[in-house]
Amino acid sequence: MKGVRVIDMTSVLSGPFCTWLLSTLGADVIKVESPGGDSARGTPPFKEEVSLYFASLNRNKRSLALDLKTEDGKAALHKLLASADVLIENMRPGVRDRLGCSDSDLKRINPALVVASISGFGQDGSLANRPAYDIVVQAMSGMMSINGPLDGEPTRVGFSVGDIAAGLFAAVGILERLYRRDAQNESTIDKLDVSMLACQWACMENAYARYLNAGIVAKPLGSRHPSATPFEVYPTADRDIVIAIGGAHDWFRLCGALNLESLAHDERFFEDSVRIAHRDSLYELLSDRLRQESSDHWIRQLTDVSIPCSRIENVETVANSEMVEEYLAFSEVEAAQHGSMRFVRSPVANPNHRETAAPKLGEHNHEILGELGYSAEQITERFTP
Amino acid sequence: MKGVRVIDMTSVLSGPFCTWLLSTLGADVIKVESPGGDSARGTPPFKEEVSLYFASLNRNKRSLALDLKTEDGKAALHKLLASADVLIENMRPGVRDRLGCSDSDLKRINPALVVASISGFGQDGSLANRPAYDIVVQAMSGMMSINGPLDGEPTRVGFSVGDIAAGLFAAVGILERLYRRDAQNESTIDKLDVSMLACQWACMENAYARYLNAGIVAKPLGSRHPSATPFEVYPTADRDIVIAIGGAHDWFRLCGALNLESLAHDERFFEDSVRIAHRDSLYELLSDRLRQESSDHWIRQLTDVSIPCSRIENVETVANSEMVEEYLAFSEVEAAQHGSMRFVRSPVANPNHRETAAPKLGEHNHEILGELGYSAEQITERFTP
Numbered sequence: 001m002k003g004v005r006v007i008d009m010t011s012v013l014s015g016p017f018c019t020w021l022l023s024t025l026g027a028d029v030i031k032v033e034s035p036g037g038d039s040a041r042g043t044p045p046f047k048e049e050v051s052l053y054f055a056s057l058n059r060n061k062r063s064l065a066l067d068l069k070t071e072d073g074k075a076a077l078h079k080l081l082a083s084a085d086v087l088i089e090n091m092r093p094g095v096r097d098r099l100g101c102s103d104s105d106l107k108r109i110n111p112a113l114v115v116a117s118i119s120g121f122g123q124d125g126s127l128a129n130r131p132a133y134d135i136v137v138q139a140m141s142g143m144m145s146i147n148g149p150l151d152g153e154p155t156r157v158g159f160s161v162g163d164i165a166a167g168l169f170a171a172v173g174i175l176e177r178l179y180r181r182d183a184q185n186e187s188t189i190d191k192l193d194v195s196m197l198a199c200q201w202a203c204m205e206n207a208y209a210r211y212l213n214a215g216i217v218a219k220p221l222g223s224r225h226p227s228a229t230p231f232e233v234y235p236t237a238d239r240d241i242v243i244a245i246g247g248a249h250d251w252f253r254l255c256g257a258l259n260l261e262s263l264a265h266d267e268r269f270f271e272d273s274v275r276i277a278h279r280d281s282l283y284e285l286l287s288d289r290l291r292q293e294s295s296d297h298w299i300r301q302l303t304d305v306s307i308p309c310s311r312i313e314n315v316e317t318v319a320n321s322e323m324v325e326e327y328l329a330f331s332e333v334e335a336a337q338h339g340s341m342r343f344v345r346s347p348v349a350n351p352n353h354r355e356t357a358a359p360k361l362g363e364h365n366h367e368i369l370g371e372l373g374y375s376a377e378q379i380t381e382r383f384t385p
Numbered sequence: 386m387k388g389v390r391v392i393d394m395t396s397v398l399s400g401p402f403c404t405w406l407l408s409t410l411g412a413d414v415i416k417v418e419s420p421g422g423d424s425a426r427g428t429p430p431f432k433e434e435v436s437l438y439f440a441s442l443n444r445n446k447r448s449l450a451l452d453l454k455t456e457d458g459k460a461a462l463h464k465l466l467a468s469a470d471v472l473i474e475n476m477r478p479g480v481r482d483r484l485g486c487s488d489s490d491l492k493r494i495n496p497a498l499v500v501a502s503i504s505g506f507g508q509d510g511s512l513a514n515r516p517a518y519d520i521v522v523q524a525m526s527g528m529m530s531i532n533g534p535l536d537g538e539p540t541r542v543g544f545s546v547g548d549i550a551a552g553l554f555a556a557v558g559i560l561e562r563l564y565r566r567d568a569q570n571e572s573t574i575d576k577l578d579v580s581m582l583a584c585q586w587a588c589m590e591n592a593y594a595r596y597l598n599a600g601i602v603a604k605p606l607g608s609r610h611p612s613a614t615p616f617e618v619y620p621t622a623d624r625d626i627v628i629a630i631g632g633a634h635d636w637f638r639l640c641g642a643l644n645l646e647s648l649a650h651d652e653r654f655f656e657d658s659v660r661i662a663h664r665d666s667l668y669e670l671l672s673d674r675l676r677q678e679s680s681d682h683w684i685r686q687l688t689d690v691s692i693p694c695s696r697i698e699n700v701e702t703v704a705n706s707e708m709v710e711e712y713l714a715f716s717e718v719e720a721a722q723h724g725s726m727r728f729v730r731s732p733v734a735n736p737n738h739r740e741t742a743a744p745k746l747g748e749h750n751h752e753i754l755g756e757l758g759y760s761a762e763q764i765t766e767r768f769t770p
Binding site for chain 2: 001002003012017021025039042043044045047052053055056057120121122125126127129130131132133134135136137138139140141142143144145146147148149152153154155156157158159160161164165168169170171172173175176178179180182183184190192194195197198199201202203204205206207208209210211212213214216217218219220221222223224225227228231232233240241242244245246247272273276303306307308309310311312313314315316317318319322323326327329330341342343344345346347348350
């Protein structure tokens with residue numbers, strides 16, 4: 001994406017995640033911030049006064065602080081937009097109009113600009129003005145209702161799936177529109193209107209397929225899968241492990257590895273579609289056997305016969321495992337003011353791509369405004385944050 | 386994406402989700418299946434013998450059943466690949482080599498082909514041959530360790546985030562490579578090697594940022610947010626609701642709406658970064674107040690002052706709400722053999738895009754092989770599934 005310029009008027013999580021991803025693919029991302037900066041700059045915890053939350057999401061970007069309530073600020077933004085390929089924003093619907101970026105402003109400034117908005121509930125409609133945070137969208141979409149302990153309460157998904165999913169879908173939509181514009185020479189590209197709500201529904205496509213076409217209301221299932229078993233957490237002599245099988249071909253090998261050949265042809269468990277109806281009794285039978293040996297023993301046995309299984313790792317055990325080095329899990333960024341920091345690497349970028357630290361507020365005002373043709377004097381006079 | 390042909394040698398979930406998404410953007414997706422078909426065709430529940438799991442994920446695709454163990458099958462696949470823009474597969478690493486699609490085969494057949502693979506742990510390395518299902522990747526990545534009840538056990542995220550996230554990242558990577566190839570005229574496009582593991586890590590970017598740079602080990606937090614409060618589930622006189630605030634600006638309005646002005650300037654709660662340390666006591670104070678009125682009352686009060694909040698919906702309450710029609714949540718597909726079905730709509734496609742039903746196994750053999758230049762006679766003789 002080298003040479004593709006993205007003007008990033010997003011804050012907090014959904015938009016910044018999207019533009020971080022694009023930046024790892026080479027896009028030139030300019031983060032336009034108000035004089036107060038992205039509110040995520042204030043999200044704890046901090047390392048030498050830098051928010052880790054902010055620092056992870058805003059790698060590889062340049063920061064331009066502009067007061068868009070002033071005419072100078074608006075004029076600079078317009079020059080910037082004229083030089084850009086993409087505008088992305090996740091403000092409350094209607095807010096960008098007041099900042100000099102209404103549809104008609106944009107059409108005048110840069111008719112070929114790809115315009116993407118992320119919001120809780122889309123740009124139009126009765127919910128458009130409702131504020132949305134991740135947990136609200138998780139609750140309103142039904143996402144929480146399918147997550148949580150078996151027979152327990154709906155529980156927020158432990159990462160911000162409302163935002164992250166919206167950021168990912170937005171990246172897909174932006175890239176598709178750029179493709180149509182630049183590879184297929186389409187002249188009118190429709191705006192991209194990503195609603196967090198619709199993205200959650202898409203992530204829940206299976207739960208909705210089951211309700212809409214078979215009347216099944218999904219509920220929290222703990223670690224179980226709605227339509228496959230064994231596919232959950234099991235005890236061992238020491239700690240829990242997960243075991244998952246894909247169907248009949250795995251079933252027989254699993255029974256063999258556990259020395260439970262008698263179960264293999266048991267009519268309650270033999271067929272995939274029947275086994276699921278007997279999963280409570282199967283769970284007990286397998287657990288009794290698994291408790292007889294250690295997790296290490298079982299992981300070895302099961303891996304040997306290609307049955308999918310794993311210990312249940314956490315951020316600490318992963319970060320201290322051999323996987324990290326072998327799979328280049330993390331990337332290190334250097335920042336003069338706060339030493340080096342490590343973050344997760346982009347899963348679709350070239351692993352050798354070097355990342356740069358998140359910018360200080362307005363760190364690139366001189367550089368970017370200079371590129372736009374402002375003199376050093378003008379910049380100091382009009383744009384000092 | 387009209388005119389972009391995607392050869393889809395994926396099965397089950399991650400790959401099919403990716404290609405469904407591309408299909409909703411207009412790509413011509415040809416699903417190449419073995420004579421036995423995608424195993425997801427056997428996943429319950431069924432509607433008139435069609436798996437709902439399969440039917441949701443394989444909308445808008447054409448099915449070509451080929452026996453890739455025969456020379457005829459391989460030759461037809463090669464012709465197809467020569468006509469294509471993208472190949473995507475999610476077989477165990479190494480398997481595609483045996484099906485006539487090794488890197489050198491592909492280079493010979495179609496040097497400009499964008500090649501994408503999804504796997505549990507990437508194409509190379511010590512884990513490459515380990516089989517992976519969603520729950521295994523959720524366990525091994527640490528994802529389960531940050532999901533579940535407060536102070537409770539690690540719990541699988543209730544939708545298949547291991548697969549869905551990989552499908553989304555793969556779509557991003559494919560579109561970016563198509564863009565470089567067709568808009569930027571890059572002649573050598575690197576293979577896309579998407580590992581489900583790395584995609585989970587990317588979704589957990591915040592949890593890893595906190596561990597790697599501040600030593601914090603994330604744990605299941607129920608519905609709480611790791612660094613913001615109020616941002617969780619609260620009781621009311623009838624049923625639970627979620628309330629979330631973004632910082633100081635919301636805090637005062639929240640206190641006002643709850644008639645808890647005394648809390649607003651309480652030094653335990655006044656500052657965002659201090660409030661988080663007192664969230665247990667804050668939870669009790671807010672809950673006591675919220676229990677005095679109904680959920681409807683509070684949703685109204687809070688929405689009036691723009692505090693993000695929601696009831697906790699499920700697939701049934703969503704599907705029967707007014708949101709569905711207003712937000713075009715679902716799309717209906719017609720299939721001669723099993724009437725109409727409804728599924729979640731693509732959040733980035735044109736809402737007026739009509740979807741078509743998932744194909745029967747080999748449904749488009751005649752059509753596709755005919756396009757490749759085989760005569761009706763040859764097709765019947767050599768390619769009858």
